[in-house]
Amino acid sequence: MTVNGLRWALGLMSGTSLDGVDAALIETDGEQISRFGPSLTLPYDDALRVRIRSLLDRAEGVAEDEPELLAIERDLTFRHCEAVAELRLRAPDIVPAVIGFHGQTILHQPENGRSWQIGDGALLQDRCGVPVICDFRARDLEQGGEGAPLVPVMHAALLRHHPEACAVLNIGGVANVTLLGPLAEGTREIWACDTGPGNALLDDWALRYTGIACDFDGALAQKGCVDGHVLAALLSLPYFTRPMPKSLDRLSFHPQAMALVESLSAEDGAATLAAFTVETIARTPMALTPERWFVAGGGRHNPVLMGGLRKRLGSVEDVDVLGWDGDALEAQCFGLLAARFQRNLPSSWPQTTGVKNPCVAGKAVI
Numbered sequence: 008m009t010v011n012g013l014r015w016a017l018g019l020m021s022g023t024s025l026d027g028v029d030a031a032l033i034e035t036d037g038e039q040i041s042r043f044g045p046s047l048t049l050p051y052d053d054a055l056r057v058r059i060r061s062l063l064d065r066a067e068g069v070a071e072d073e074p075e076l077l078a079i080e081r082d083l084t085f086r087h088c089e090a091v092a093e094l095r096l097r098a099p100d101i102v103p104a105v106i107g108f109h110g111q112t113i114l115h116q117p118e119n120g121r122s123w124q125i126g127d128g129a130l131l132q133d134r135c136g137v138p139v140i141c142d143f144r145a146r147d148l149e150q151g152g153e154g155a156p157l158v159p160v161m162h163a164a165l166l167r168h169h170p171e172a173c174a175v176l177n178i179g180g181v182a183n184v185t186l187l188g189p190l191a192e193g194t195r196e197i198w199a200c201d202t203g204p205g206n207a208l209l210d211d212w213a214l215r216y217t218g219i220a221c222d223f224d225g226a227l228a229q230k231g232c233v234d235g236h237v238l239a240a241l242l243s244l245p246y247f248t249r250p251m252p253k254s255l256d257r258l259s260f261h262p263q264a265m266a267l268v269e270s271l272s273a274e275d276g277a278a279t280l281a282a283f284t285v286e287t288i289a290r291t292p293m294a295l296t297p298e299r300w301f302v303a304g305g306g307r308h309n310p311v312l313m314g315g316l317r318k319r320l321g322s323v324e325d326v327d328v329l330g331w332d333g334d335a336l337e338a339q340c341f342g343l344l345a346a347r348f349q350r351n352l353p354s355s356w357p358q359t360t361g362v363k364n365p366c367v368a369g370k371a372v373i
């Protein structure tokens with residue numbers, strides 16, 4: 008049902024941490040978000056996670072018609088169908104008008120004009136019976152942008168009445184920041200970029216030493232000491248002095264970073280990788296110095312990361328203080344992007360992705 012152009016949109020995001028599918032409902036006209044519906048995370052089972060991870064590790068050499076790729080894409084899409092079905096069970100009165108389907112990124116190389124999200128939009132549309140918008144990064148890349156991050160439009164929509172300059176940080180597998188300038192006569196400037204690693208390096212390190220898929224509550228890092236020499240070497244990688252906008256692949260720093268921490272103990276390695284995430288956020292060349300930082304994504308549950316950020320940046324709060332759900336924000340964002348696509352509204356700008364002109368994100372499944 009449409010009231011003043013407001014409709015329910017269902018967003019689906021499977022992030023770089025490979026933890027599973029996030030699904031969320033929002034009511035929106037593509038500009039304002041009037042209500043949040045329910046949200047959920049449907050984890051990947053271990054077998055699917057391992058298959059996706061091995062695909063990601065060799066994505067550069069994978070052919071688009073490789074049988075294993077197509078099999079993974081199908082299983083991944085079925086997992087998304089399950090997420091949609093489960094979410095609709097939780098909100099039987101809400102009928103989504105559109106689904107925004109991000110898919111799983113297996114490769115992101117903006118320097119080669121490439122960002123590869125797997126997922127079968129036609130299959131999802133067929134199974135769910137709702138129009139599906141997907142391929143959100145392609146047009147931005149075609150027009151000279153990085154294809155990421157796309158979430159700044161969501162942050163700006165939610166903070167459209169917030170007068171002060173502020174930053175919204177997402178700490179997922181990769182970390183990214185949105186800077187919002189002060190609100191002046193209803194408009195404001197928006198800058199964005201991926202800052203560096205989020206949890207991805209730490210996750211892989213923790214899995215190796217503890218068998219657990221993340222450094223839960225920062226338990227390992229808390230017992231370790233930061234190795235200053237290794238941290239300095241990590242921070243000397245050229246990405247960190249590049250001005251925004253810029254973006255990263257999940258594996259951008261893997262070989263170098265893992266080689267540098269290799270000689271450290273499990274605890275010191277975790278402490279150093281956590282400090283790497285914190286320092287790269289704090290040192291990002293910023294277009295403004297925000298007084299308040301709001302943090303979303305799974306990394307906000309890690310007290311070592313949050314404590315480190317508070318020491319470096321001052322006022323650092325969980326986005327939940329704004330009444331948002333920091334675990335659902337990216338999925339909600341793809342609902343918003345789908346609604347914006349249907350109204351032909353741009354979702355990326357020169358200062359957020361480096362795209363030449365404001366760009367409409369997404370493609371409709373025909």
Ligand SMILES: Nc1ncnc2c1ncn2[C@@H]1O[C@H](COP(=O)(O)OP(=O)(O)OP(=O)(O)O)[C@@H](O)[C@H]1O
Nearest residue numbers: 022023024179180181206221223224304305306308
């Ligand atoms: N209690 C916790 N302690 C430590 N880390 C946690 C905790 N809860 C979640 N995390 C971290 O959050 C990660 C998941 O974050 P999130 O779901 O935001 O990532 P994502 O959306 O997959 O990634 P991206 O935003 O890069 O696409 C986990 O991999 C883990 O590292």
Ligand SMILES: CC(=O)N[C@H]1[C@@H]2OC[C@@H](O2)[C@@H](O)[C@@H]1O[C@H](C)C(=O)O
Nearest residue numbers: 023112115155156157158181183337
């Ligand atoms: C290529 C890709 O999937 N990038 C993700 C990743 O995860 C966080 C960061 O890197 C961000 O750039 C992006 O996701 C969010 C949803 C974005 O586009 O804003």
